Amino acid sequence: MIFVASHGVLLDDGYRMVTSDYGGELSPANTLSADELVDRSRRIPALSQWLVFDTCHADGLGSFFAGLYDARVQVMARQSGMHVFAASNTTQEALDGYQGNGLFTHTLLTGLGEPMPADANHDRKVTVSELGRYAREQTRRIARSMDHAQDPLIVHQGEDRVIAQP
Numbered sequence: 001m002i003f004v005a006s007h008g009v010l011l012d013d014g015y016r017m018v019t020s021d022y023g024g025e026l027s028p029a030n031t032l033s034a035d036e037l038v039d040r041s042r043r044i045p046a047l048s049q050w051l052v053f054d055t056c057h058a059d060g061l062g063s064f065f066a067g068l069y070d071a072r073v074q075v076m077a078r079q080s081g082m083h084v085f086a087a088s089n090t091t092q093e094a095l096d097g098y099q100g101n102g103l104f105t106h107t108l109l110t111g112l113g114e115p116m117p118a119d120a121n122h123d124r125k126v127t128v129s130e131l132g133r134y135a136r137e138q139t140r141r142i143a144r145s146m147d148h149a150q151d152p153l154i155v156h157q158g159e160d161r162v163i164a165q166p
């Protein structure tokens with residue numbers, strides 16, 4: 001699992017995730033492009049990957065999602081599982097500072113807390129897909145109640161995984 005809570009920006013060359021060495025001026029040195037994220041993901045030897053991006057404009061990772069369908073990654077994803085959660089669509093800002101976290105992170109954590117509200121089928125287990133559905137629905141609902149639009153994108157390919165159980 002890779003979890004990123006940062007700033008995401010759209011620049012001329014597309015989506016870029018702002019890194020921790022940002023000093024006030026955006027540049028390739030303090031951001032990662034969607035292509036760089038794809039490349040780094042491909043180098044991870046894990047058989048199953050779950051990538052969470054709680055950033056503004058996270059669906060701007062268009063080339064990342066397109067990269068999921070490259071032949072090598074597609075075979076790996078079908079056989080083992082590739083799951084990508086993006087907190088907002090290309091044109092949206094992801095709410096930050098909601099009860100100590102970004103709104104999307106808050107809904108992910110809430111979904112896994114007791115009594116595990118993300119457990120849609122009540123089997124006392126939460127899968128990646130169950131958590132994705134829960135977080136998307138709750139993020140949309142809470143954002144709407146605050147007169148804000150935030151529509152997470154949840155992409156699943158391959159095998160679902162249990163990620164929480166008592």
